[in-house]
Amino acid sequence: MITTSTTANPTRNSSEATPAINSKRKRSSEDSCPAELVTFLVGRDKEPFTVHKEFACRYSPVLRVAFTGPFLEEQTNTYRLDYVNPSVVRLLVQWLYTQKIDLHIEIDSVLERAENVD
Numbered sequence: 001m002i003t004t005s006t007t008a009n010p011t012r013n014s015s016e017a018t019p020a021i022n023s024k025r026k027r028s029s030e031d032s033c034p035a036e037l038v039t040f041l042v043g044r045d046k047e048p049f050t051v052h053k054e055f056a057c058r059y060s061p062v063l064r065v066a067f068t069g070p071f072l073e074e075q076t077n078t079y080r081l082d083y084v085n086p087s088v089v090r091l092l093v094q095w096l097y098t099q100k101i102d103l104h105i106e107i108d109s110v111l112e113r114a115e116n117v118d
Contacts, residue, residue: 038077042089055096
């Protein structure tokens with residue numbers, strides 16, 4: 001009886017190695033280098049928030065198009081949010097990495113900043 005296994009065999013020889021991925025293949029957002037970063041420039045002061053491009057593109061169709069399409073954001077790896085409060089972007093960043101939002105942490109900060117808006 002012949003059996004097969006789906007586990008890797010660490011003793012297999014190099015002639016059985018998986019072929020390399022074609023380097024000419026177009027990259028998709030899922031293929032992005034995990035260490036590749038993008039920056040949100042937020043508010044009037046353009047406060048920078050840097051996140052991994054992979055997470056931004058995975059969880060936001062808008063950011064995926066901006067960072068992988070024929071747009072300035074793709075070339076510069078920056079996305080401007082001129083009229084957004086940095087507290088809101090902190091929540092976005094938290095959600096991109098955890099898919100959870102802890103409103104208890106940010107609610108006081110948001111309320112305090114809302115009182116100081118011109």
